[in-house]
Amino acid sequence: MLFCLRLCGRDLPRHAADASWHVAMQNYQTLTAAFTWNLPARYNIAAACADDWARAAPRRVCLIEDRGEAPAVTLGYGELALSSRRLAAAMAAKGVGLGDRVAIVLPQSFQTAIAHLAVYRLGAIAVPLAMRFGPEALGFRLKAAGAKMAVLHRDGLETFGAVQDELPALESVVVVEGERDQGGDQLDFDRLIAETNGTIEDAATGPDDPALIIFTSGTTGPPKGALHGHRVVLGHLPGIRFHHEDYPQAGDRIWTPSDWAWAGGLLNVLLPSLQLGVPVVFSSERFRADEAYRLMARQGVRNAFLPATALRMLAAAGDEPAVKDLTLRTIASAGESLPAATYEWARRSLAITVNEFYGQTECNMVLGSSAAHGVSRAGAIGKSVPGHVVALLGADGREVPRGTPGTIAVKAPDPVMFLNYWQDPEATTAKFSGDWLITGDQAVMDEDGYVAFVGRDDDIITSAGYRIGPGEVENCLLAHEAVKLAAVVGKPDPLRTEIVKAYVVLKDGQPGSAALAADIQSFVRTKLSAHEYPREIAFVDEMPLTTSGKIVRRIFRERAHAEAAEAGEK
Template identity: 80%
Template sequence: MQSYEALYAGFAWNLPARFNIAEAVADAWARQEPDRICLIEDRGEQPARTMTYGALADISRRLAAAIAARGVVAGDRVAIVLPQSFATVIAHLAVYRLGAIAVPLAMRFGPEALHFRLVASGAKLAVLHREGLETFSGIRHALPTLESVIVVGAEQHQNGGPIDFDRLIRETPPRLEMAATGPDDPALIIFTSGTTGPPKGALHGHRVLLGHLPGIRFHHDDYPRAGDRIYTPSDWAWAGGLLNVLLPSLQLGVQVVFSAERFRAEEAYRLMARQKVRNAFLPATALRMLAAATDEDAARDLALRTIASAGESLPAATFAWARETLSLTVNEFYGQTECNMVLGSSVAAGVSRAGAIGKAVPGHQVALLDADGAKVPAGTPGTIAVKAPDPVMFLNYWQDPKATKAKFSGDWLLTGDQAVMDGEGYVAFLGRDDDIITSAGYRIGPGEVESCLVAHPAVKLAAVVGKPDPLRTEIVKAYVCLNNPALASVAIAAEIQAFVRARLSAHEYPREIAFVAEMPLTTSGKIMRRVFREQATAEAEAAAAR
């Protein structure tokens, strides 16, 4: 691998006039090597199941024909609410083939979170897993744009009932026509975490896949090499799982190993050993869990060549554990839903420093700006900003031109994250301009959680902040004013927690609730989260000192 300086100086984008994600990740390989294995499903209790590029291309063509027959055309939105599975990949490619727009959504979303995103995107069709039918059925009547539902594992195939995914594919001949899309044509909406107000849909073009290739090749040290095989526990509904691992690896011909089971450190060790995984994308929380569960035999059985991590800052102790126990240096990288994988590390390229994210990935211009949009000197804190145009950059926020405009300062996209860059170009993350919470790799916006909290009949006002946590980086902590302060108790706190968890998701509910008599407000009536954030931090520091 070339040095970082040579890689960065010699890089130039050369995007084709025509580009479609389905063609790049399936059809191109299917023509050359149809029997080449691309996906490996390992659930541990049975032999691993595999899928070839030839099968992936054929089945996704059949699903494309089936959803086209249900009225889906270019520009229509199709929600994909599935776990890691063959069906997830097939559904994505079917949507891209039609020039439609995929809207990946997490299985763990509760009814309110799911309803908001389905309505905001105006989804015309949804592909669901049968385990999500109960949640979905409660909101189906309130989805005016949704016309059809296809269910993986459904037991019916009739008018008005769930349409079975597998049966539909068997009964539908393939659609051979591919939409004549270009790099800037819309392909994908990924919702942000909702740092201020409701989550926003970041619309990406087909170019987003091309934009991620330099990053994945960089932080997996000259990826791919012979024998490389990748695994991540990250949800494919999240940019981290979909764009950091799944789609670029398929385009590069690397086998993707997955398991739909919930992440458990002991089983992750066994899975990676069974499948001879060479490359892994593991958020810091997953790495901490692996470190806590490690033993000499588990570490000895691994065949890992590279580990990449993102989504939250990697603690120095975890960085050191990977070096000492796995004999690997974790390559960190940074990005966000709107503009991902723009900073990173690569041991092979000579870019690695504990406590730093890394440097600008080849192909991306990154600077730190002050409040006036000017570059700050080395060693001075500033907002991480990315120069437009950039293939990895979103097209816009879905139907929100005002928010799109506010995301930019001139030609620079503002991430809202604060950092310091030294004289060598290494960037160290400091914190956030906004109130986003990073918990177990998930970026959680307080606005959506607060809205759910105040929907509880006992709650008058609520403020949500991140409290430092040694395992999850932060946990969600809620400060709540009750309509009747006399009701404050452990029981009502548990009831409120269950209320939020059932309506949003397991990673968003407040793990701690504190009852307060009143909320500190600004002169404009906004809750001063800063007061609670400082209080939560002090609590965490006091607990650590004990």
């Protein structure tokens, strides 16, 4: 996959803007056999994502803000480069330098991209955090990272104010859309850029120099900060080109509802697309299926990254008129298993084969599909992305036979692999077994090399001697006509060790009842097996999701354990 060599060069814009630059479509075996990594000695994310394009085509559009029925607002590479340089100079004047952590707590916006690039220019470390975090979650991460500066939206000031006194390392706060006369220790984002005339030289960073801390989702315990080097963007380029089928092509334009504070939004979409010269569409509005259709049609979106939950919501919306207006070329999906029914819906209704892929915050986009390259199968993640070595290991650290469940492991070194957990050497050591990064996720590889996700080690349900992965049961539940969302966990049981319990959000207009619960149970028992059907079903109004759109099973697991304990006391 020789395109990787070109992507690392300083002449990237010339190649990326030229249609003849594209690698001819090849099959998976050819791409994998030809692949080689060749990382440059010097690499800075900001220079790669803004400066190269700013020199070659300063007016080229890099970001597009959708504003509903109002005209969209755009930003060019020249302005992105200049604004991020001025902000970097202003940050440096406030004492931010090499290795300092800068928290970025913003929605999808022009300012978010500018802030990220400014931090990378300084050789500082960006810490993206979601605005939806409450005080406890936000304070934990800010304190753990030791943030020296925080860049906030005014809508997040109240939450931030509740934890600010507990952050001894914090020295300054920059506010987006704040009051011009705010004074005190709060600085106005736009004023900083407008009133800073000088710029600074980018730090002489290399691929392995730290650039970014992304906190894990916290679905299995306290969040840990995964520290990534500048190389992480280079490492994602082969994957994004693979999943979006020879990306970019003429006219490509990408969108995701995923928060840019999460690896899915930041590393699967924003930063790689900026480097490749693809306009990134964004909106500050919360995801709604009907509006998502209209947004993609309005902005001529050709490529989308949509978590499985978002795809299921689109399928449930059934907005046929809006579907006819779409110009989509590719859809990639990750973050949770893609149900076979949703996969087939997209092929039928959108005329697109969704390319699923897999990764973790610590090591992303290492397994995946690409229908155009001959890798696609309903119910499977796909195969190893060219450039990455992935295996399924048993408890003894050896590869398991085909058809046998094992733990997904990634061979080190790998450009997408994290450097370490921030200030947690013990956790870092525990993440590896020899040369392998151990994900903790269970999967099965078939004879053709396709990997099907089973579940996390701690999500596995043990019932009457059977080990049951929640993903398969959840996918079956979602195929029922009344079910909108579902989460499956193990509930302690004195006879079977655990029973399968399902928490279900019903589609609009579907009332929960004992009769419906029995019908759903019968449906799953018929579709799967007697030991996998949920012996208990609870109807809930909403599903707790992480900022990346994953269902937080931990909450339901804790609820199920509490219910079992209460029943045991009676």
